[in-house]
Amino acid sequence: MAEKIALVTDSTNDLNPEVIEKYGIHILPLKVVYADRQYNDRVDITPEEVYATLDEETPKTSVPTPFEAQQMLGKLREEGFTHVLAVHISSGLSGTAEMVKMVSKDFTDLVVEVIDSRSLSMGLGFIVHQAACWLEKKMPFAELVEKARGLVDQLKVFFVVGTLEYLQRGGRIGKVSATVGEFLNVKPIISINSEGIYYTYRKVRGRRRSIDELFNIARAFIEKQKCWVAVMHGGAPEEVVYLRNKVAGLANVEKLVTGQIGPVMVVHAGPGLLGIAVCPALD
Incomplete structure (x- = not known):
């Protein structure tokens, strides 16, 4: 049949x-x-x-x-x-x-x-x-x-949040350390490990530096092959334009999507999320 x-x-x-x-x-x-x-x-x-x-x-x-x-x-x-x-x-x-x-x-x-x-x-x-x-x-x-x-196993997702408060409150903080770093303006760049939970991929001091480093991390993967890339935000409309424009200039970006995360994601991330998803272009 x-x-x-x-x-x-x-x-x-x-x-x-x-x-x-x-x-x-x-x-x-x-x-x-x-x-x-x-x-x-x-x-x-x-x-x-x-x-x-x-x-x-x-x-x-x-x-x-x-x-x-x-x-x-x-x-x-x-x-x-x-x-x-x-x-x-x-x-x-x-x-x-x-x-x-x-x-x-x-x-x-x-x-x-x-x-x-x-x-x-x-x-x-x-x-x-x-x-x-x-x-x-x-x-x-x-x-x-x-x-x-x-x-x-080929997908890569990286993001920063305005504050770790909402990930903590929702019990989704995983292996991301919510310690004194917040007071020192240390911003963790978060990814998802092989168990499917959040962890700190890298730490950067300052919001703008964290966004630039988010781009640098994604660029390292994008430079290897043709990719589909999404630049997403949660209540950060100006910063998402800045990050999108940087990504748009990369040669291997075959498809570029920009948008806002949905309500359920908003609950756990709070305002100020910026993220990049990178997927090999296979079709």
């Missing part, structure tokens, strides 16, 4: 809505949870709305519900899909991938493969986008899964 393959991810992917629509990518939204209300990430709340009340209340976040995953897989089955590739936010930062994996066991008539991206934002987004390009070329499911898994 011919394969009919669906591509599923979650709302932390930060892909452009036009890309999601073009390739028919299915999205499971995470939740932004306040004391008296709850929102679906990127569906009924915006990053600006989170920033507007951050001083009054820092919300919590949660994974999509198992019921939502069941509904999505059930709908895909009804639509005649035989295979599902689900690529999700790092399991070191969220239980989303594990939840989808558990729910998928109830769908014995669907072949479901869940990939832990060990990334987030456009790090996750680039894996999904690349998989969508391969899927458009009618790549068989087994090969699609293998190539998408291979991308996980």
